Amino acid sequence: MERIVVVGAGHMGSVIAGGLVDGVPQAEVVVVEPSAERRASLAGRAEVAxxxxxxxxxxxxxxxxxxxxxxxxxxLPPGACAQTTVVSIMAGVRLETLASALGTDRxxxxxxxxxxxxxxxxTVLCPGDQVTAGGVDRARGALSVIGEVLVVRDESLLDAATAVxxxxPALVAYLAQSFTDFARGAGFAPADALLLTSQVLRGTAAVLSEPGATPESLYRQASTPNGTTAEGIATLRQHRVGESLRAALEATAERARELAG
Ligand SMILES: NC(=O)c1ccc[n+]([C@@H]2O[C@H](COP(=O)([O-])OP(=O)(O)OC[C@H]3O[C@@H](n4cnc5c(N)ncnc54)[C@H](OP(=O)(O)O)[C@@H]3O)[C@@H](O)[C@H]2O)c1
Structure with a gap:
């Protein structure tokens, strides 16, 4: 039986472990966590240590x-991870650092x-050069329990992936706040303002997932000349919102590069 060990049962680790227990029932899932309280909260769902x-x-x-x-x-004892496939979700810890500290190229x-x-x-996943196709599939399979997985081969793309x-979700939520604030200011109850905003985000994501759709095709299609949407898009351009967002993404990616050293 395949054994998957999740080290760290904080926000992310407990979600991944829970997803593995439900989504990969054929695997033995072990969670390693120093906090007795967190271990107790997982007991009965996964093996804990x-x-x-x-x-x-x-x-x-x-x-x-x-x-x-x-x-x-x-x-860890020297050589303990020599045959182990290691997937790190730690922000800013490079493949080279992982390989040399753990003594494995996998x-x-x-x-x-x-x-x-x-x-x-x-989730954007980047394998080291020595990881076999089988190793990539194994890691992709485990991470798919928490959503979509995109595999990239160029590690430097992880800095941009960190931004985008x-x-x-936090950057989009910041923008979404302007929608809820506006709707509330116009008289909608807070819950209704949130419903309007969250359903707009969900619907936009669904339209963008259609074959051939792009952000530009969506907003052009919705912008009848002299119509309401065209007025909104023109105002966004006038206030250079696109440039501001690109600057925010660049600053986020730059911070990711700095943290990785
Ligand atoms: N949260 C996100 O949205 C997100 C997104 C992308 C990547 N990440 C990355 O995911 C990792 C975890 O983030 P998080 O938000 O889940 O953090 P977190 O809630 O602080 O969880 C980290 C967990 O690891 C445990 N831990 C610390 N040292 C350990 C050790 N030596 N062995 C086993 N467990 C240990 C901690 O236990 P104690 O509290 O008892 O020390 C804690 O339960 C970070 O590296 C972060 O960069 C997070």
């Missing part, structure tokens, strides 16, 4: 804070987002 007991064929999912990685790696980095909690993460996908 206070420390990692390595086995050669494990798929190891590292969901610990980046600053905890060195002490985790140092706590390392992959993944950038999920907070929509993992509702099974709608956009990792921080994306």
């Amino acid at each position: 206070a420390a990692y007991d390595p086995r050669p064929d494990d798929l190891l999912v590292l969901a610990i804070p980046p600053q905890a990685f060195d002490s985790f790696a140092e706590s 390392v992959l980095r993944a950038m999920p987002n907070l929509a993992a909690g509702v099974g709608q993460s956009m 996908a990792g921080s994306g």
